[in-house]
Amino acid sequence: MRHIIRYLALVILSFTGFSQEVENEASVIHDFELELETEYRFFYKDPLFNEQKNHFPALAIRPKYTIEWNEGYESITAEGFFRFDVDNERTHWDIRELYYQKVKGNWELSAGLKKIYWGVTESNHLVDIINQTDAVERFDGEQKLGQPMLQYSLNTNFGTFDVFYLPYHRRRTFAGSKGRLRFPVIIAKDEVDYESGAEEWRQDFALRYSHSFDIIDLGISHFYGNGREPLFTFDSLGNINAFYPVIHQTGLDLQITHNAFLWKLESIYRSSNAQDFFALTGGFEFTISNIKNSGIDVGLISEYLFDDRDELALNALQNDIFFGSRIAFNDIQDTSILIGGISDLESGSNIFSIEASRRIGSSWKAELEARIFSNISNEEFILSNFKNDSFLRFTMVKFF
Amino acid sequence: MKYTVLVLIALFTIGTQAQTAEERGLEIAKAAEQADLGFISSTVNLKMTLKNKNGQTSERSLTTRTLELIEDGDKSLIVFNSPKDVKGTSTLTFTHKVGPDDQWLYLPSIKRVKRISSNNKSGPFVGSEFAYEDLSSQEVEKYTYKFLESNGTLITIEQDPVDPKSGYTRRLVTYNKDKGYRIEKVDFYDRKNALLKTLTYSGYKLYKNKFWRASTFNMVNHQSNKETLLNFSDYNFNANLTEDDFSQNALKRAGK
Numbered sequence: 159m160r161h162i163i164r165y166l167a168l169v170i171l172s173f174t175g176f177s178q179e180v181e182n183e184a185s186v187i188h189d190f191e192l193e194l195e196t197e198y199r200f201f202y203k204d205p206l207f208n209e210q211k212n213h214f215p216a217l218a219i220r221p222k223y224t225i226e227w228n229e230g231y232e233s234i235t236a237e238g239f240f241r242f243d244v245d246n247e248r249t250h251w252d253i254r255e256l257y258y259q260k261v262k263g264n265w266e267l268s269a270g271l272k273k274i275y276w277g278v279t280e281s282n283h284l285v286d287i288i289n290q291t292d293a294v295e296r297f298d299g300e301q302k303l304g305q306p307m308l309q310y311s312l313n314t315n316f317g318t319f320d321v322f323y324l325p326y327h328r329r330r331t332f333a334g335s336k337g338r339l340r341f342p343v344i345i346a347k348d349e350v351d352y353e354s355g356a357e358e359w360r361q362d363f364a365l366r367y368s369h370s371f372d373i374i375d376l377g378i379s380h381f382y383g384n385g386r387e388p389l390f391t392f393d394s395l396g397n398i399n400a401f402y403p404v405i406h407q408t409g410l411d412l413q414i415t416h417n418a419f420l421w422k423l424e425s426i427y428r429s430s431n432a433q434d435f436f437a438l439t440g441g442f443e444f445t446i447s448n449i450k451n452s453g454i455d456v457g458l459i460s461e462y463l464f465d466d467r468d469e470l471a472l473n474a475l476q477n478d479i480f481f482g483s484r485i486a487f488n489d490i491q492d493t494s495i496l497i498g499g500i501s502d503l504e505s506g507s508n509i510f511s512i513e514a515s516r517r518i519g520s521s522w523k524a525e526l527e528a529r530i531f532s533n534i535s536n537e538e539f540i541l542s543n544f545k546n547d548s549f550l551r552f553t554m555v556k557f558f
Numbered sequence: 559m560k561y562t563v564l565v566l567i568a569l570f571t572i573g574t575q576a577q578t579a580e581e582r583g584l585e586i587a588k589a590a591e592q593a594d595l596g597f598i599s600s601t602v603n604l605k606m607t608l609k610n611k612n613g614q615t616s617e618r619s620l621t622t623r624t625l626e627l628i629e630d631g632d633k634s635l636i637v638f639n640s641p642k643d644v645k646g647t648s649t650l651t652f653t654h655k656v657g658p659d660d661q662w663l664y665l666p667s668i669k670r671v672k673r674i675s676s677n678n679k680s681g682p683f684v685g686s687e688f689a690y691e692d693l694s695s696q697e698v699e700k701y702t703y704k705f706l707e708s709n710g711t712l713i714t715i716e717q718d719p720v721d722p723k724s725g726y727t728r729r730l731v732t733y734n735k736d737k738g739y740r741i742e743k744v745d746f747y748d749r750k751n752a753l754l755k756t757l758t759y760s761g762y763k764l765y766k767n768k769f770w771r772a773s774t775f776n777m778v779n780h781q782s783n784k785e786t787l788l789n790f791s792d793y794n795f796n797a798n799l800t801e802d803d804f805s806q807n808a809l810k811r812a813g814k
Contacts, residue, residue, distance in 0.1 A: 191645065263800075266811075275668055275669040275671075318807065370660070370662075415673050417658070419675070445678065447678035451725070451748075455681060490610075520616065521642055522643075557642035557645075
């Protein structure tokens, strides 16, 4: 009799979905985060072009919301970005991420706007191609716009296979008239054309195979679609004409981790109707850790950069060498400093940089960045426009 | 026949008596490993409190997942929840019984997974008094052993790290024989063989009738007078994690 009652109770519970609901309620996890940033950029040399300013106070807001259920194997992630700056073009907003993800065993499916990072080197990011660069946001090119995609990832014993369907291309934004780090002509983002008749709605694809075994981390990728970097051409009157070519890009990234040495290589071959080229970045990072039991780690980084595009390489790194040092204090405030310099072996142009950060209290962070353009040759197609654009950047971020 | 058995017993007894301190030490380390075998996978939340010599504190919170492997060392995934500027920063570690561990770091701000060197064993973990090697999976093969003393149910073993990159010459580890060889205390001696730190475990609870887990680890640095407290909560041995929860994709998801 008692058994029957218990059975009935179970049936009723499952029928009403009561037990199910209780379980679900317990396992749905919401999380909201907010970052507020104040920023001040100071360009200490007089501008090269009319209207350009020296002082750029700015604000940024980064809200983020995630919801997870099904033991975390299903989720929705949303991250917004708003920037308010003196330069009208740098005042912008973006949906960095807004995607649904489902995980089952060894596969994963993501649908929506997402950010994907590929690559291993520090001074340049050749292989990374899925997302458009948020070029007005930071000088290092590491800030990206959310890319609409359908991504399927399969993880096996012999590596991970990723397939990307990219239904929409996002244009790159360039600095406005008041902004620094620009050309004499203002490039309006919507005036940059496409080689493809489908324009931004060209349906693009990418594949990646990656595998980590023993001391080796290897990635091989291929992208076919609208290029992320616009190509610049000049007509007979000297006007700049910029367009996004349809490209094939095959990429290789390789890291060998051997004791305190990280050996790194990134290489791409990009082909389009207008231009074919090869580029590579390779080098090492060597870390001397816990120096004299102080807890301080000092990393030494050296990378060689090659790009066989002639002066049209948008990143101006044709035959350059990078030296840098990363100092991590491993203290309670997570203080770290990255100092580096990139030098053109042919023209002698240099860019020196410092990036430092430190937590203050438990919910603030201070950052300092400096980029110094030195001895920039007038023959540098891109960099010669930036030769007076050395700057200091201070930020203070509050985390909620 | 009876005679043979007697001889065997006699030999066995002599054998036991002749056991060296090294053999006995190794035997206890193996017994401790054996006692903790079969947990398969676990998750736990961790609050880390760092105290400087003036008593000022700073906190971090983390979640750790562990997958037990028998043939090779365990796999673990650590996710930072606070301080908020490092929220989502995660590490994936494949420990190996022999040779260096494999380790990847996930940086959520740029969604980058970075393979890092596991060479830095003696350095501090996020500014705490715990070195990386104190928190990595403790595999029998990583030390040589010497039995020192036994006092009631407590047994103290000297453990000398095999890896020359270790920050220690030796560790004195006190096991509790009657409580599944759980560790009660560890004294760490630096490279100059001076007492550097003492780690004490407290608030032990028995999970699944087999696995002893302490709720508090207290690491005191005798040379700097700094201290780090680890408080573990919500131990879960029923998560049924698999290798797929310890892939680089899983690392990116964890720090999402």
